[in-house]
Amino acid sequence: xxxxxQSPRYKIxxxxxxxxxxxxxxxxxxxxxxxxxxxxxxPELLVQFQDESVVDDSQLPKDRFSxxxxxxxxxxxxxxxxxxxDSAMYLCAxxxxxxxxxxxxxxxxGTRLTVL
Amino acid sequence: AQxxxxxxxxxxxxxxxxxxxxxxxxxxxxPELFWYVQYSRQRLQLLLRHISRESIKGFTADLNKxxxxxxxKKPFAQEEDSAMYYCALRPGSSNTGKLIFGQGxxxxxxx
Numbered sequence: 001x002x003x004x005x006q007s008p009r010y011k012i013x014x015x016x017x018x019x020x021x022x023x024x025x026x027x028x029x030x031x032x033x034x035x036x037x038x039x040x041x042x043p044e045l046l047v048q049f050q051d052e053s054v055v056d057d058s059q060l061p062k063d064r065f066s067x068x069x070x071x072x073x074x075x076x077x078x079x080x081x082x083x084x085x086d087s088a089m090y091l092c093a094x095x096x097x098x099x100x101x102x103x104x105x106x107x108x109x110g111t112r113l114t115v116l
Numbered sequence: 117a118q119x120x121x122x123x124x125x126x127x128x129x130x131x132x133x134x135x136x137x138x139x140x141x142x143x144x145x146x147p148e149l150f151w152y153v154q155y156s157r158q159r160l161q162l163l164l165r166h167i168s169r170e171s172i173k174g175f176t177a178d179l180n181k182x183x184x185x186x187x188x189k190k191p192f193a194q195e196e197d198s199a200m201y202y203c204a205l206r207p208g209s210s211n212t213g214k215l216i217f218g219q220g221x222x223x224x225x226x227x
């Protein structure tokens with residue numbers, strides 16, 4: 001069964017360092033989402049792509065966060081420089097407007113980031 | 117403001133007891149409501165959505181627009197229902213598919 005893949009699963013870094021997360025959506029899913037989940041809270045959308053275009057990045061802290069999906073398939077989320085408050089789970093999800101799972105978001109396992 | 121509130125962080129019940137996980141939302145338009153579940157060491161997955169009006173694993177949820185609620189119910193809890201449950205809203209007027217999640221409720225079903 002197709003699944004959303006993410007790497008790394010865990011990342012420990014020091015503040016002021018740069019980190020990058022990778023996501024490979026389910027094949028054929030045009031929409032890709034990055035969410036951040038702080039411990040004890042629900043996921044919060046950071047950025048949404050439709051193919052290679054950004055649809056919504058209103059909650060993305062653009063001074064330090066960047067996201068790209070150059071070929072409209074896999075995606076990278078980068079933080080530079082990392083701050084202590086960035087410690088969280090970063091979730092990737094994908095969805096398609098076709099088929100029986102119309103617009104259902106499928107989530108990856110997440111990358112747990114710890115900033116020291 | 118668009119918001120989803122799950123008032124209980126933890127709900128603990130005995131096996132066979134009824135379960136109701138509360139969810140209230142704040143949204144002026146016509147939202148889509150969902151329940152997501154995350155079992156231990158598994159990824160977040162869709163449990164049910166209000167537009168399909170189906171029962172999954174014995175769970176049901178009814179959208180009450182008057183009370184702006186979408187509570188999740190199951191008449192007889194099973195130990196395998198122990199998990200984290202998130203209520204989520206997708207704004208109907210949004211041209212994006214983004215979900216707004218509540219803070220989640222941990223359901224603990226004791227034997």
